[in-house]
Amino acid sequence: MKNKIKIAFLGTIMVLGFGCSDLKEQILDESLSGGKLQSDIIKGSVAPAYALLPDFFLHTRYFALQEISTDEAILPYRGGTDWGDNGIYIDLHRHLYTPSHVRLKDAWNNLVTLISRTVTAINVLTPIAKSDAEAKIYLGEMKALRAYYNMVLLDMYGLSFVKEDPNEVSKIIRGNDAVEYIRTELESVQNEVSTTSGPGRITQGAVWGLLARLHLNAAVWREPYATNFNFKPEDMDKVILYTDKIINSGMYKLSPEFFEIFDDENHTNKELIFAVDQRPDLNGHNRLAYFSLSGDMFPLPNFPNANGTDGPAITSDFYRTWVQAYGATDPAKDARFFKENLVIPVDSFIAGDKFEINRGIQRGQQFGLITTRYGQPFERGANGTYKIGKLRNITRADKNKLVIHTEQIDFTTEGSGYSTGYRVEKYEFSKLSDSGRNKGQADIIILRYADIYMMRAEAKLRKGDANGALTDVNAVRASRTARTSQTPPALAQMTLDILFRERGFEFYWECQRRTDMIRFGKYEGTWTEKTDSDIKKRLFPIPQSAIDGASANVGYLVQNDGY
């Protein structure tokens, strides 16, 4: 018996011993450490700091926030079924955004993550940069990129974050402190960064351009709720200083064909200074080309699943600015307004590789490839040609209704139809986009050469040099020579209103409108479906999720006024 007890206890102890564990968590599907060569470490830290840019520049994020909140874009609840999204785009347009607005949160999350990634990269690169030339360039680039992200945050949410050590709590700065911080950071690296690695990366030209943009908007960013912004002459001089530097560098060229700036192959276009480098096999989305296009338009003969989505259109107010400028002449006379690519052959049949949709602002009856239902093969002719015809609402209930884009678009029943509103196809619909949503190729513009002239013009004008301003604006207009009959004619005079209007003609749907409207004092104005005139809306609210997250730290992250 005693032996049995002994054996039993021994067995127990053995089994217990077998079972004991230190409970260290084993990770099977993730690597918690990098562990690579130094050159990989450099690029491995830099690439992520840019990587979320395509995401940030999504149609539903930065684009929606900067454009749908203005007179350039409106997105009604199409037909009561599409793009309602719980009212978020209607609220945005009406300036009824609240801290719970989901797109404001998404954009904020992108920006703060990107800033954090630049901080990580700076900390990785700083020791290496002492002995490694490549790392030194990247270090400057990361500081410039951090300044750019902080500048966007300052513009949208009225604050910037200072963070050097990843283990310390960021310092939150606003107003002049933020402007000065961003200025110092950009200035400190202007000679550190490469001059030639653009436009996908920050170059010296980009740093100068961002400095010009900073000084041009400094008055707004210092006192966002001011009744009259104080555009200081010394700021304007800085704008002129940096734009001159860029122009004198001879690195850039205005594109004779306006729409080539937005083509699939725009990466090599000399007009681009800083842009989001999109690659179809890595990070490219086609959302900016897809967003406004009719859901019944199929731009690619090879892909019957690639269509538009009947998203936003321009407001009639914005369209009227063109009409006002061109009077009796159709604004399509302006190379920037329209480029006709689709000339319908007499027999209505066209070879697949000849089919190309029109660019710019699309009005009236739309023509294109014919199908009976989304995803079905297109109607074909002899020799593999494709039939071109009037587009109808084949993806909608009323399948015979023609796709006619009308000037009127608003939140009424008639104004909210699937086809209402003039549409914008500024970026090329990526030739590789089989779903219409993915595989974008065009670089998304952050800063281009025309803006350098336009910023210099504005600085000159704000300093009282209307003639100098006129010369710069006309230089841009005259540069679009690819379609000579559509080259915009020279303007005869220059005022702030004309300059504002001109910025709309040049940069429409390029995520600048909200910033421009505020700077020109137009954001509190009235346009289609928008009457709110609360100046507190110049800044977006800080997302509730961020406020909640910081709630334990009283006084740290304070909600913007009016929310």
Added chain:
Amino acid sequence: MKKSRLEAPSQWKERILILRKLGIAWAISGLISINALANINPPSSEGNAATVQQQKQITGKVVDNTNQPIPGASILVKGTTIGLVTDADGNFKLNLPANAETLQVSFVGMKSQEIALAGKSSLNIVMEVDAIGLEEVVAVGYGNLQKKDITGAVSSVKSENFNKGVISSPEQLLQGKISGVNITSSSGAPGAGQRIIIRGQGSLRQGTGPLFVIDGFPVGLAGTGSESSPLNFINPEDIETMDVLKDASATAIYGARGANGVILITTKRGTTGISKVTVTSNVGVSQMARRIPVFSADEFRKKVVEVGGRLEDKGGNTDWQDVLTRTAITNDHNLVLKGGSQKTNYYASLGFLDQQGIIIETGLKRYSGRVNITQKLLDDRLKIDFNLNTTVESGENCNASTMVSQMIGLNPTYPAYDSNGEPTVFNDILNPLIDAKLYRSFSESRRLIANISPSFEIVKGLIYKLNFGYQNTSGDFDYQAMPSTIPFERGRLEQSFSNGRNTIIENYLTYTRAFGDHNLSVLAGHSYQETFGRWRGWSIDLFSPTGVEPHYNPGLGSELDLVDNKPGGWASINELQSFFGRANYSFKGKILLTATVRADGSSKFGDNRKYGVFPSFAAGWRISDEPFMKSSPFTNLKLRAGWGQTGNQEIPNKITQALFTTSVGASSSYPLDATSTYPAGTTYVRLANPDIQWEVSTQSNVGVDFALLKGKLSGTIDYFHKVSNNILLEVVPADPIQPATTYWTNVEDMTITNDGVEIALDYQHKNKDGFSYGFGGNITFIDNVVENSPFTILTTGGASGAGLTSATVNGYVNGYPIGAFYMKEFAGIGENGLTKYVDWNNDTKDSDADRHVVGSALPDKMFNFNANMSYKRFDLVLNFNGVSGNKIYDNTATANFYKARLAKSLNTTAAAVEYPEESNINPASVSTRYLKDGAFFRLNNATLAYNLNTKNFGIVKWIEELRLSVTGQNLFIITKYDGFDPEVNQDSSDRGIQSFGIDKNSYPKARTFVFGLNLTF
């Protein structure tokens, strides 16, 4: 689509027949060998002596206290394997060995007896009803206790009281049987997941449910509300009892996994001396129980025109709810072998379930086998329990959610079939009948669970027990889009594979001893459990329409790229190591004290918080045993009080550790030069938090158990107060500049409190004329509130439907319950024809800020009622259940039933035209317009059965028992809810925060009639 040969029902019937024949043959051979065993006397010296002496014979009859014979009572000569069961008249005749002294008599629901033979040759044995179940043994985790000695809140349901009918997940067996337990199916689909909430929701997170322990093996599959039930692998037929541990004093023995309650499942085992083969065969016929009253084709034609819509009239007259549903047949057949000799008991079963769904092209099949063996050795000091269960479940399904949205939303003037009887091919839409063939999923999951638990009595009263268990699951899932020319479909195949294993090893010692009036039982042990899981998936596109199904040959696909077909996968391994102990003390059986403690260490916890300690204390006082209660009407009166802490460790893996990955991908890489070689970016995906630990739930419980009228009326009343804190959440960091936008942490001060009262009553009456009846019921009142949340609001429950992207339905805020609905209040239709909302914050603007709490998805009252009657050979059981105080968000209506859709020639209910002034483009936004009362009262199931007198039919030699039954499930329901069914809970969780009470095109519930045959040989 071509049907594979295997699926043809006739083929299955043949196979079942073969299986049954095989089974019977097996049963017969088994019987012979077991009977042979049983008749051999034990090879002990006494036994040998017995054979030499002349045997005596004894006859007798077993009756109950109303003198009704008890057939099937078990008679066993004590200390031998000699025994039999009484016949249909309760009689028995038994040859006794000469040294036989005592007979043991037992029958389910009766108090077991030992009767001294004392030379008698005939016996009349009167058995007493064990109505209050005091002798009943209840599993309490690492041991059993007699019900009278229990101090915690434990409810137990035996197999004979389970819900009957077509049961594809074992949770359904319990629905409405236990107070404080809310069981809601996620939908009416076969095998659909069931969400079980025991004593209120105490966690915000998705996938929190009770712990299931099967024959001592925690299956580690907490998580309900999912698409399929985590318990699907158990054949309900194999379950003997389900014990639900509700309060902390009961669950604390499961420590970090006890916070959501524990359900102990005990499977059936053989009985010494009785060999039985049972065949149960059920055939169920199901139909959609309730329809949604959408317009008929004629009404539709009128209404579309009336609202000024554009009528698309294709001349048909289709009731799509008829076309897309069917009368579904379920076959459920089981063969059970049971028996035992003195040293060995066995139970073996084979089950087959083929359940058709009431939606076309849906259903599941399950094959299951189980062997449970108990072996005794070394003078019965060593006892080994062995359990083996294996299950294969497979399904071939169309997309049921599409079918649901089509059956209620499709234009009824579209003819379903063309003149050739084939599904009509429409130009503009895809006929759902074709959709159901083109888009299908194929799944098969295989599960094996085995455990062996030897126990050894080292010295008297000291038992050492080892429990070793192993579980392995594997499954594959294929989704296929069948390539087709008309209608056009490119073809796609998505495949995924999962498998997992779960290993447990436990050692524990139990010491039980009586010291005069003092009884003490002490338990101490160690447990180590490791679970491993992984999943992998990939896809391929573009197949030629050759008729070959992509899932048979993925190689026929011709398009693979990393944007659309990137393979994915994950793997995780978790460890849980625990030390536990329990002490039970009783004084004269009147004063009962229990203390437990468990220290759980989990690899999921942070480095700074590896171990959590969970204590509990409880006391009971059996007042009815006190001398002063002698003349009271109470046959049982017990007061219980307990307090304890338990944890919830079901937190995601790896969240305590920082993660930075190095990969080339859209969110981590970026072109840094003109080449197309992209640098691998190193990014933080997750922030470290080494302080992460379990959620803690502290629960107090006070209860009374009582029995009156000689045990005819019995009941239980419990009050509980449960506070959960250390709420684990994924939160936004205070400093926004962080590598990841969120991190996991315990929100210490935040609490979720559940307060409740549970009352259960049962009354049983037996008349002398063979008529007996009983009824019982229970009711639960529960109150839930969130407090000290640092979050203004935690939204979840994403709505779905056109224009509803990013809209949420649930929102949890301080002062309101978990499961609260948070939305704008509908205030009618404005002059512009658009929806008006209540301006809740009085700012004259319509904005998000007008959202507020408008009700809760979780009921504050749950009630169940059951009744049983039996007369001679007939018996009838009825089970009713219901809830009230809850609401349902009818997302099906938001997405389908509004005027704009009707105007576009899509079908709706009359609700869409309720407001004549409503504009045709008024969007259906999330608001109280679609929030509905979720209260219901249902006749859940009713069974009428007849036990054939096999003796009178002269077949008793062959068939001992023959029972015929008919069960109706979901026979009627009283509710104001106008969706398919008010019992609905589709998971719509957002960022891991659990959603409640959302009906989104949910699979309709069936009304089922089951015809059953139960044969015992």
